[in-house]
Amino acid sequence: MSARVESSARLSPEREAEIAARAEAATPGPWEANAEYGAHFYAYLGGPYLLGVGTLNFGEGSAAEADKALTVNAREDIRQLLAELAAVRAERDQAETRVRKQIADDLHRAELPSFPRDESPELAAKTVRSVDVRIANWGDTAAYWVPKDGA
Structure with a gap:
Protein backbone atom coordinates (compact mmCIF):
# COMPACT_ATOMS: atom_id res chain seq x y z
CA MET A 1 0.00 0.00 0.00
CA SER A 2 1.36 3.41 -0.89
CA ALA A 3 1.79 6.30 1.52
CA ARG A 4 -0.88 8.99 1.68
CA VAL A 5 -0.11 11.76 -0.82
CA GLU A 6 -0.87 15.46 -0.35
CA SER A 7 -3.60 16.49 -2.78
CA SER A 8 -1.41 19.28 -4.17
CA ALA A 9 1.40 16.88 -5.13
CA ARG A 10 1.87 16.14 -8.84
CA LEU A 11 1.08 12.62 -9.98
CA SER A 12 4.36 10.75 -10.40
CA PRO A 13 4.66 7.98 -13.01
CA GLU A 14 5.08 5.48 -10.16
CA ARG A 15 1.92 6.64 -8.37
CA GLU A 16 -0.01 6.63 -11.64
CA ALA A 17 1.13 3.04 -12.29
CA GLU A 18 -0.01 2.02 -8.77
CA ILE A 19 -3.45 3.54 -9.36
CA ALA A 20 -3.79 1.92 -12.78
CA ALA A 21 -2.75 -1.47 -11.41
CA ARG A 22 -5.33 -1.27 -8.60
CA ALA A 23 -8.07 -0.24 -11.03
CA GLU A 24 -7.18 -3.01 -13.46
CA ALA A 25 -7.08 -5.68 -10.72
CA ALA A 26 -10.43 -4.67 -9.20
CA THR A 27 -13.77 -6.26 -10.06
CA PRO A 28 -15.15 -4.68 -13.24
CA GLY A 29 -17.66 -1.92 -12.76
CA PRO A 30 -19.98 -0.27 -12.33
CA TRP A 31 -21.03 -2.11 -9.22
CA GLU A 32 -24.74 -2.46 -8.60
CA ALA A 33 -26.84 -3.50 -5.62
CA ASN A 34 -27.88 -7.15 -5.67
CA ALA A 35 -30.57 -7.71 -3.03
CA GLU A 36 -30.45 -11.46 -3.62
CA TYR A 37 -27.32 -11.55 -1.46
CA GLY A 38 -28.40 -8.92 1.06
CA ALA A 39 -29.57 -5.33 1.30
CA HIS A 40 -26.07 -3.88 0.98
CA PHE A 41 -24.42 -6.39 -1.36
CA TYR A 42 -22.84 -4.93 -4.50
CA ALA A 43 -21.57 -6.76 -7.55
CA TYR A 44 -20.78 -6.37 -11.22
CA LEU A 45 -23.87 -7.62 -13.02
CA GLY A 46 -22.73 -7.06 -16.61
CA GLY A 47 -20.93 -10.33 -17.21
CA PRO A 48 -22.02 -13.89 -17.83
CA TYR A 49 -22.01 -14.47 -14.05
CA LEU A 50 -22.18 -12.39 -10.88
CA LEU A 51 -18.86 -10.90 -9.74
CA GLY A 52 -19.32 -9.96 -6.11
CA VAL A 53 -17.69 -6.93 -4.58
CA GLY A 54 -19.19 -7.39 -1.16
CA THR A 55 -21.31 -5.73 1.44
CA LEU A 56 -21.07 -1.96 1.39
CA ASN A 57 -23.28 -0.21 3.93
CA PHE A 58 -23.20 3.50 3.15
CA GLY A 59 -25.69 4.52 5.84
CA GLU A 60 -28.31 7.20 5.28
CA GLY A 61 -28.40 10.79 4.05
CA SER A 62 -27.00 12.83 1.20
CA ALA A 63 -23.35 12.17 2.08
CA ALA A 64 -24.11 8.44 2.10
CA GLU A 65 -25.64 8.69 -1.38
CA ALA A 66 -22.60 10.61 -2.62
CA ASP A 67 -20.25 8.02 -1.05
CA LYS A 68 -22.24 5.25 -2.73
CA ALA A 69 -22.11 6.96 -6.15
CA LEU A 70 -18.36 7.50 -5.84
CA THR A 71 -17.62 3.96 -4.69
CA VAL A 72 -19.77 1.99 -7.10
CA ASN A 73 -18.41 3.91 -10.11
CA ALA A 74 -14.78 4.24 -8.94
CA ARG A 75 -13.19 1.56 -11.12
CA GLU A 76 -14.68 2.79 -14.36
CA ASP A 77 -14.20 6.45 -13.44
CA ILE A 78 -10.52 5.87 -12.63
CA ARG A 79 -9.91 4.01 -15.89
CA GLN A 80 -11.60 6.81 -17.86
CA LEU A 81 -9.62 9.51 -16.02
CA LEU A 82 -6.32 7.70 -16.65
CA ALA A 83 -7.17 7.36 -20.35
CA GLU A 84 -8.04 11.06 -20.54
CA LEU A 85 -4.78 11.95 -18.75
CA ALA A 86 -2.81 9.96 -21.33
CA ALA A 87 -4.69 11.66 -24.19
CA VAL A 88 -4.12 15.15 -22.75
CA ARG A 89 -0.42 14.43 -22.27
CA ALA A 90 -0.14 13.25 -25.88
CA GLU A 91 -1.91 16.41 -27.10
CA ARG A 92 0.42 18.55 -24.98
CA ASP A 93 3.49 16.81 -26.40
CA GLN A 94 2.22 17.26 -29.96
CA ALA A 95 1.49 20.94 -29.34
CA GLU A 96 4.95 21.45 -27.84
CA THR A 97 6.53 19.84 -30.89
CA ARG A 98 4.49 22.10 -33.21
CA VAL A 99 5.46 25.22 -31.21
CA ARG A 100 9.16 24.30 -31.21
CA LYS A 101 9.02 23.73 -34.98
CA GLN A 102 7.23 27.06 -35.49
CA ILE A 103 9.85 28.86 -33.39
CA ALA A 104 12.63 27.24 -35.38
CA ASP A 105 10.90 28.19 -38.65
CA ASP A 106 10.42 31.77 -37.44
CA LEU A 107 14.09 32.01 -36.49
CA HIS A 108 15.15 30.89 -39.95
CA ARG A 109 12.90 33.53 -41.58
CA ALA A 110 14.16 36.32 -39.33
CA GLU A 111 16.41 39.04 -40.72
Whole structure:
Protein backbone atom coordinates (compact mmCIF):
# COMPACT_ATOMS: atom_id res chain seq x y z
CA MET A 1 0.00 0.00 0.00
CA SER A 2 1.36 3.41 -0.89
CA ALA A 3 1.79 6.30 1.52
CA ARG A 4 -0.88 8.99 1.68
CA VAL A 5 -0.11 11.76 -0.82
CA GLU A 6 -0.87 15.46 -0.35
CA SER A 7 -3.60 16.49 -2.78
CA SER A 8 -1.41 19.28 -4.17
CA ALA A 9 1.40 16.88 -5.13
CA ARG A 10 1.87 16.14 -8.84
CA LEU A 11 1.08 12.62 -9.98
CA SER A 12 4.36 10.75 -10.40
CA PRO A 13 4.66 7.98 -13.01
CA GLU A 14 5.08 5.48 -10.16
CA ARG A 15 1.92 6.64 -8.37
CA GLU A 16 -0.01 6.63 -11.64
CA ALA A 17 1.13 3.04 -12.29
CA GLU A 18 -0.01 2.02 -8.77
CA ILE A 19 -3.45 3.54 -9.36
CA ALA A 20 -3.79 1.92 -12.78
CA ALA A 21 -2.75 -1.47 -11.41
CA ARG A 22 -5.33 -1.27 -8.60
CA ALA A 23 -8.07 -0.24 -11.03
CA GLU A 24 -7.18 -3.01 -13.46
CA ALA A 25 -7.08 -5.68 -10.72
CA ALA A 26 -10.43 -4.67 -9.20
CA THR A 27 -13.77 -6.26 -10.06
CA PRO A 28 -15.15 -4.68 -13.24
CA GLY A 29 -17.66 -1.92 -12.76
CA PRO A 30 -19.98 -0.27 -12.33
CA TRP A 31 -21.03 -2.11 -9.22
CA GLU A 32 -24.74 -2.46 -8.60
CA ALA A 33 -26.84 -3.50 -5.62
CA ASN A 34 -27.88 -7.15 -5.67
CA ALA A 35 -30.57 -7.71 -3.03
CA GLU A 36 -30.45 -11.46 -3.62
CA TYR A 37 -27.32 -11.55 -1.46
CA GLY A 38 -28.40 -8.92 1.06
CA ALA A 39 -29.57 -5.33 1.30
CA HIS A 40 -26.07 -3.88 0.98
CA PHE A 41 -24.42 -6.39 -1.36
CA TYR A 42 -22.84 -4.93 -4.50
CA ALA A 43 -21.57 -6.76 -7.55
CA TYR A 44 -20.78 -6.37 -11.22
CA LEU A 45 -23.87 -7.62 -13.02
CA GLY A 46 -22.73 -7.06 -16.61
CA GLY A 47 -20.93 -10.33 -17.21
CA PRO A 48 -22.02 -13.89 -17.83
CA TYR A 49 -22.01 -14.47 -14.05
CA LEU A 50 -22.18 -12.39 -10.88
CA LEU A 51 -18.86 -10.90 -9.74
CA GLY A 52 -19.32 -9.96 -6.11
CA VAL A 53 -17.69 -6.93 -4.58
CA GLY A 54 -19.19 -7.39 -1.16
CA THR A 55 -21.31 -5.73 1.44
CA LEU A 56 -21.07 -1.96 1.39
CA ASN A 57 -23.28 -0.21 3.93
CA PHE A 58 -23.20 3.50 3.15
CA GLY A 59 -25.69 4.52 5.84
CA GLU A 60 -28.31 7.20 5.28
CA GLY A 61 -28.40 10.79 4.05
CA SER A 62 -27.00 12.83 1.20
CA ALA A 63 -23.35 12.17 2.08
CA ALA A 64 -24.11 8.44 2.10
CA GLU A 65 -25.64 8.69 -1.38
CA ALA A 66 -22.60 10.61 -2.62
CA ASP A 67 -20.25 8.02 -1.05
CA LYS A 68 -22.24 5.25 -2.73
CA ALA A 69 -22.11 6.96 -6.15
CA LEU A 70 -18.36 7.50 -5.84
CA THR A 71 -17.62 3.96 -4.69
CA VAL A 72 -19.77 1.99 -7.10
CA ASN A 73 -18.41 3.91 -10.11
CA ALA A 74 -14.78 4.24 -8.94
CA ARG A 75 -13.19 1.56 -11.12
CA GLU A 76 -14.68 2.79 -14.36
CA ASP A 77 -14.20 6.45 -13.44
CA ILE A 78 -10.52 5.87 -12.63
CA ARG A 79 -9.91 4.01 -15.89
CA GLN A 80 -11.60 6.81 -17.86
CA LEU A 81 -9.62 9.51 -16.02
CA LEU A 82 -6.32 7.70 -16.65
CA ALA A 83 -7.17 7.36 -20.35
CA GLU A 84 -8.04 11.06 -20.54
CA LEU A 85 -4.78 11.95 -18.75
CA ALA A 86 -2.81 9.96 -21.33
CA ALA A 87 -4.69 11.66 -24.19
CA VAL A 88 -4.12 15.15 -22.75
CA ARG A 89 -0.42 14.43 -22.27
CA ALA A 90 -0.14 13.25 -25.88
CA GLU A 91 -1.91 16.41 -27.10
CA ARG A 92 0.42 18.55 -24.98
CA ASP A 93 3.49 16.81 -26.40
CA GLN A 94 2.22 17.26 -29.96
CA ALA A 95 1.49 20.94 -29.34
CA GLU A 96 4.95 21.45 -27.84
CA THR A 97 6.53 19.84 -30.89
CA ARG A 98 4.49 22.10 -33.21
CA VAL A 99 5.46 25.22 -31.21
CA ARG A 100 9.16 24.30 -31.21
CA LYS A 101 9.02 23.73 -34.98
CA GLN A 102 7.23 27.06 -35.49
CA ILE A 103 9.85 28.86 -33.39
CA ALA A 104 12.63 27.24 -35.38
CA ASP A 105 10.90 28.19 -38.65
CA ASP A 106 10.42 31.77 -37.44
CA LEU A 107 14.09 32.01 -36.49
CA HIS A 108 15.15 30.89 -39.95
CA ARG A 109 12.90 33.53 -41.58
CA ALA A 110 14.16 36.32 -39.33
CA GLU A 111 16.41 39.04 -40.72
CA LEU A 112 20.07 38.53 -40.08
CA PRO A 113 21.35 40.75 -37.29
CA SER A 114 23.92 43.43 -37.99
CA PHE A 115 26.93 43.96 -35.74
CA PRO A 116 29.50 46.75 -35.48
CA ARG A 117 32.52 46.36 -37.80
CA ASP A 118 34.90 45.75 -34.95
CA GLU A 119 32.67 43.03 -33.44
CA SER A 120 34.19 39.57 -33.51
CA PRO A 121 32.23 37.40 -35.98
CA GLU A 122 32.74 34.38 -33.73
CA LEU A 123 31.29 36.24 -30.74
CA ALA A 124 28.32 37.42 -32.80
CA ALA A 125 27.67 33.89 -34.09
CA LYS A 126 27.90 32.43 -30.57
CA THR A 127 25.48 35.07 -29.27
CA VAL A 128 22.94 34.32 -32.00
CA ARG A 129 23.30 30.55 -31.43
CA SER A 130 22.80 31.07 -27.70
CA VAL A 131 19.60 33.00 -28.32
CA ASP A 132 18.43 30.38 -30.85
CA VAL A 133 19.06 27.56 -28.40
CA ARG A 134 17.36 29.37 -25.52
CA ILE A 135 14.26 30.09 -27.60
CA ALA A 136 14.17 26.56 -29.01
CA ASN A 137 14.46 25.08 -25.51
CA TRP A 138 12.16 27.45 -23.64
CA GLY A 139 9.76 28.73 -26.28
CA ASP A 140 7.95 31.92 -25.39
CA THR A 141 9.34 31.84 -21.83
CA ALA A 142 12.84 32.52 -23.16
CA ALA A 143 14.28 35.84 -22.08
CA TYR A 144 14.86 36.96 -25.69
CA TRP A 145 11.53 35.92 -27.20
CA VAL A 146 9.75 38.61 -29.22
CA PRO A 147 6.68 37.41 -31.15
CA LYS A 148 6.26 38.32 -34.81
CA ASP A 149 3.80 41.11 -35.59
CA GLY A 150 0.33 39.75 -36.26
CA ALA A 151 1.12 36.43 -34.57
